[in-house]
Amino acid sequence: MKFLSVFKDLNLRDKGAEFWENSSPTKRKVIATSLVGLAALLPFMGVGILDTPVSDYGAVLVYPVGMFILMALGLNIVVGKSGLLDLGYVAFFAIGAYTMAILGTHTSLNTWEIMPIGIALAMLAGFILGLPALRLRGDYLAIVTLGFGEIVRISALNTKAIGGPNGIANIPVPPSIGPIKFNLNDQKAYFWVVLIMILLTIWMIRRLSVRRAGRAWEAIRQDEDVAELMGVNTLRYKLWSFSLGAAIGGAAGVLYGSKTLFIAPEMFTLNVSILILACVVFGGMGNIWGVMVGAAILAYLPERIRFISDARLFVFGLALVITMNFRPDGILPRKKREKVIVKKVSN
Amino acid sequence: MSKVLLELKDLTIKFGGVTALNGVNLKIHEGEILALIGPNGAGKTTVFNVVTGVYQPTSGEVLLHGKSLKGVKRFNITKMGIARTFQNIRLFGDMTALENVITGTDVHKKSGLLGGLFGLPRARREEQAGRDKAHQILEFIGIDEYSDRLARNLPYGVQRRLEIARALGTEPKLIMLDEPAAGFNPAEKVELAKTIKKIRDAGYTVLLIEHDMSLIMGISDRVAVLDFGQKIADDLPTVVQNDQRVIEAYLGVPSDAS
Numbered sequence A: 001m002k003f004l005s006v007f008k009d010l011n012l013r014d015k016g017a018e019f020w021e022n023s024s025p026t027k028r029k030v031i032a033t034s035l036v037g038l039a040a041l042l043p044f045m046g047v048g049i050l051d052t053p054v055s056d057y058g059a060v061l062v063y064p065v066g067m068f069i070l071m072a073l074g075l076n077i078v079v080g081k082s083g084l085l086d087l088g089y090v091a092f093f094a095i096g097a098y099t100m101a102i103l104g105t106h107t108s109l110n111t112w113e114i115m116p117i118g119i120a121l122a123m124l125a126g127f128i129l130g131l132p133a134l135r136l137r138g139d140y141l142a143i144v145t146l147g148f149g150e151i152v153r154i155s156a157l158n159t160k161a162i163g164g165p166n167g168i169a170n171i172p173v174p175p176s177i178g179p180i181k182f183n184l185n186d187q188k189a190y191f192w193v194v195l196i197m198i199l200l201t202i203w204m205i206r207r208l209s210v211r212r213a214g215r216a217w218e219a220i221r222q223d224e225d226v227a228e229l230m231g232v233n234t235l236r237y238k239l240w241s242f243s244l245g246a247a248i249g250g251a252a253g254v255l256y257g258s259k260t261l262f263i264a265p266e267m268f269t270l271n272v273s274i275l276i277l278a279c280v281v282f283g284g285m286g287n288i289w290g291v292m293v294g295a296a297i298l299a300y301l302p303e304r305i306r307f308i309s310d311a312r313l314f315v316f317g318l319a320l321v322i323t324m325n326f327r328p329d330g331i332l333p334r335k336k337r338e339k340v341i342v343k344k345v346s347n
Numbered sequence B: 001m002s003k004v005l006l007e008l009k010d011l012t013i014k015f016g017g018v019t020a021l022n023g024v025n026l027k028i029h030e031g032e033i034l035a036l037i038g039p040n041g042a043g044k045t046t047v048f049n050v051v052t053g054v055y056q057p058t059s060g061e062v063l064l065h066g067k068s069l070k071g072v073k074r075f076n077i078t079k080m081g082i083a084r085t086f087q088n089i090r091l092f093g094d095m096t097a098l099e100n101v102i103t104g105t106d107v108h109k110k111s112g113l114l115g116g117l118f119g120l121p122r123a124r125r126e127e128q129a130g131r132d133k134a135h136q137i138l139e140f141i142g143i144d145e146y147s148d149r150l151a152r153n154l155p156y157g158v159q160r161r162l163e164i165a166r167a168l169g170t171e172p173k174l175i176m177l178d179e180p181a182a183g184f185n186p187a188e189k190v191e192l193a194k195t196i197k198k199i200r201d202a203g204y205t206v207l208l209i210e211h212d213m214s215l216i217m218g219i220s221d222r223v224a225v226l227d228f229g230q231k232i233a234d235d236l237p238t239v240v241q242n243d244q245r246v247i248e249a250y251l252g253v254p255s256d257a258s
């Protein structure tokens, strides 16, 4: 059992942060560039242990792995950073996907032109839902968002104009970017787009975390009443959190629509919301690296072990329970460490 | 006499059957230290809660610079110049001491989320200014050496002081301290008294809830006494100290027994 206790106490998050802080700017640049480069090369590494024997490895990298990471990062802004329990995150994913499907099949707009529209619509939906819902606290917010997720799905199901239960087919793939073509048999290009979206999201979250907005979210998460009394316009920052999370969900949805070529309401059930939330909790709420690792594992593992078919979900669930038992705060939990105190030298 | 900064006018608040404040009138003048005392449950913290907008009064009103605070949002009350600490420490435990104070300074910033995201010049300037200001305040309160420590890991006394620092971060005109010396030993109380004086001398007005009589006598310009939600005295410390009703309130003797 020694191994397990090591696993329990291992604080990779703080070790990593320490290592990063002690690295020189050049060293940091080298590390960051190699990490991004390595990630970009992932589609070529589908051999040996990394391969997914039953599913197409290249496709798995895009969906679920890449998209789960992206969505988990988005939901983490809401749940992890601001402490707002959102159980209807799938709604924004659906709005993005449907925007892509409707505009892609009815207009001559291409995926890249539809992307900002899908993001804006998802954001708008987040804003409209948030305006009344974010006045509620805790469990009430969870219930309202859960309801919203279902309403979006059921509305799609009952709206003939957008295919009802039959959904929408023949959604166009994105136009090629220079020599890079989007092809379902070889999904490298999709993966690189997801990767860029993930990088942009990481940039955004890291930026905001050390700015006024990040502090406001952190304050709201820890004690909303005190935040308000210290001058934080809590409703405004909760709305921002919600809308940004929605925007990322919407962006993922647009790309998803343009990749599956066919969408239907049954793809956007509560299960998706729960699974993305599981990624956040499993990886480590509030910490982007944890959330990404969590999402990568939860997305990849079921595909990796698909060959055991029936026992697959059971093994998956068991792994989840065992991990959460030993690391209740997730694999890489939020900051616990403190910087070394540097005493001021008075002159 | 100097200008009135904050005025409570005939303030009454009821919680179900409990009348926590009953027709309280109180004026706080610019630049003074006003101590608010009274037995437990007298309604002192409730005064803070009504002034900061946590509760709406059942009747009566609160005036800041002569303007009613009725219906003003809580964060705007803070922005208008009223800050407070909490009887039970309520810091942002997962933030560093410095971040706690910067969060206070954020209230007057003009740049919002987008400015911060895209690193616009004004946002960058304000961010740096807030950081510098927060360090200054921590220095002023005497706890700058703890600036990079997580608030929840700080020693108790430092946490109490950090609450004051965070409130000062909002650049208040009036700072309201709710039992800031609770749990302090005599030496720490002396230190705190010095700090409170220093705060007043720096131009802030202080409303102080405190139980320790010697601390109050040492630093307050005026003392107001609450008992069962009513103001029973409001005068110079030496006068209040010898007031029969005040002594009875503290000893728990009904006033008609004398």
Ligand SMILES: Nc1ncnc2c1ncn2[C@@H]1O[C@H](COP(=O)(O)OP(=O)(O)O)[C@@H](O)[C@H]1O
Residues within 6 Å of the ligand: B015, B018, B019, B020, B038, B039, B040, B041, B042, B043, B044, B045, B046, B047
């Ligand atoms: N939110 C509330 N709900 C019900 N009763 C309250 C509430 N806040 C305060 N009270 C009551 O008001 C009275 C005054 O409380 P408080 O202002 O906290 O006293 P203190 O002078 O000790 O700070 C007490 O009887 C308390 O129980």
Ligand SMILES: [Mg+2]
Residues within 6 Å of the ligand: B044, B045, B046, B087
């Ligand atoms: Mg009290």
